[in-house]
Amino acid sequence: MRRAKTEIRTETAVARVCPREDRFEAFTDGKNCETCRTLLVATGGCAFVEGLDHAIEPCVPSLFSLETSDRPFTELAGIVAKGVRASGPGGATGEGDLLITHDGVSGPAVLRLSSFGARALANANYSFDLTIHWRPALREDQVFDALAKCRADTPRRQIGSLSPFGLAARLWKLLLLRAGVEATCEWGRCPLSGMREMARQTTAFSLPILGRSRRREEFVTCGGVRLKEVDFRTMESRRHPGLFLAGETLDMDGLTGGFNLQAAWTTGYLAAAAMLARHG
Numbered sequence: 437m438r439r440a441k442t443e444i445r446t447e448t449a450v451a452r453v454c455p456r457e458d459r460f461e462a463f464t465d466g467k468n469c470e471t472c473r474t475l476l477v478a479t480g481g482c483a484f485v486e487g488l489d490h491a492i493e494p495c496v497p498s499l500f501s502l503e504t505s506d507r508p509f510t511e512l513a514g515i516v517a518k519g520v521r522a523s524g525p526g527g528a529t530g531e532g533d534l535l536i537t538h539d540g541v542s543g544p545a546v547l548r549l550s551s552f553g554a555r556a557l558a559n560a561n562y563s564f565d566l567t568i569h570w571r572p573a574l575r576e577d578q579v580f581d582a583l584a585k586c587r588a589d590t591p592r593r594q595i596g597s598l599s600p601f602g603l604a605a606r607l608w609k610l611l612l613l614r615a616g617v618e619a620t621c622e623w624g625r626c627p628l629s630g631m632r633e634m635a636r637q638t639t640a641f642s643l644p645i646l647g648r649s650r651r652r653e654e655f656v657t658c659g660g661v662r663l664k665e666v667d668f669r670t671m672e673s674r675r676h677p678g679l680f681l682a683g684e685t686l687d688m689d690g691l692t693g694g695f696n697l698q699a700a701w702t703t704g705y706l707a708a709a710a711m712l713a714r715h716g
């Protein structure tokens with residue numbers, strides 16, 4: 437940047453951009469204005485500058501943890517359940533590991549759900565029943581069969597002392613509590629109704645969600661300038677020739693794993709290359 441004699445101005449927000457015939461005017465306040473032939477807007481999130489008539493998809497947060505009021509559940513904070521499926525409103529799901537936190541749930545399964553279901557969760561005002569399938573590879577009848585096998589193989593063993601699906605012992609005991617089955621009950625004495633309820637708690641555990649985690653650690657914004665308004669070869673706006681858009685300003689968000697940074701860098705690079713070419 438130094439070699440290219442780039443001037444960096446910090447603490448100087450562009451408040452408004454006015455497209456003129458062959459140039460743009462960028463106002464930092466009422467009277468201070470910069471004029472340029474090409475302009476790149478890369479203001480991130482939903483901090484879109486005024487004056488450009490691009491269609492914007494409404495912005496909602498993405499990639500966040502969830503908060504619950506269920507105290508017996510949050511007493512299990514620190515437990516990680518491997519390979520679960522978390523389902524929310526509008527059919528949104530996220531699969532992966534789930535971390536029980538002091539105020540709710542987090543981990544890849546929840547972050548994926550919050551990304552794939554960003555709009556559905558916002559529409560539900562972040563208040564819904566989260567359904568957790570602790571062993572998504574198995575249907576409810578297959579879970580029931582596995583429980584029936586435990587009953588046949590180990591009738592004298594206490595149900596609470598044998599977690600059949602590899603769940604943490606404390607989590608398994610909570611499932612039993614929810615199923616109305618005594619942890620000290622022997623498998624051989626467990627009524628069929630209790631077995632059915634255990635299968636239901638394993639496949640469709642319901643957790644009341646109150647909102648997004650108050651730690652407010654959401655990473656990305658879902659929404660922004662509609663993608664069809666941009667030429668992806670150059671990142672040039674289809675509405676305003678000479679205007680370029682890059683990064684989170686666009687309606688583009690991905691999962692955790694560097695995809696959002698990569699998207700920002702890639703679109704920034706493409707825009708810069710096209711702008712350089714434009715100036716010869």
Ligand SMILES: Cc1cc2nc3c(=O)[nH]c(=O)nc-3n(C[C@H](O)[C@H](O)[C@H](O)COP(=O)(O)OP(=O)(O)OC[C@H]3O[C@@H](n4cnc5c(N)ncnc54)[C@H](O)[C@@H]3O)c2cc1C
Nearest residue numbers: 449450478479480481483655683684685694695696697700
């Ligand atoms: C805590 C956290 C952790 C994250 N972790 C990851 C991760 O691990 N992997 C991943 O891929 N992504 C991650 N992200 C997301 C990633 O940082 C963003 O997707 C990426 O930085 C977007 O880049 P950008 O250049 O579009 O916007 P930004 O990085 O937001 O930059 C926009 C810049 O524009 C400036 N600006 C805004 N409005 C104006 C204005 N009107 N005038 C002038 N300047 C303005 C802002 O001050 C800012 O400097 C994380 C985000 C957060 C918040």
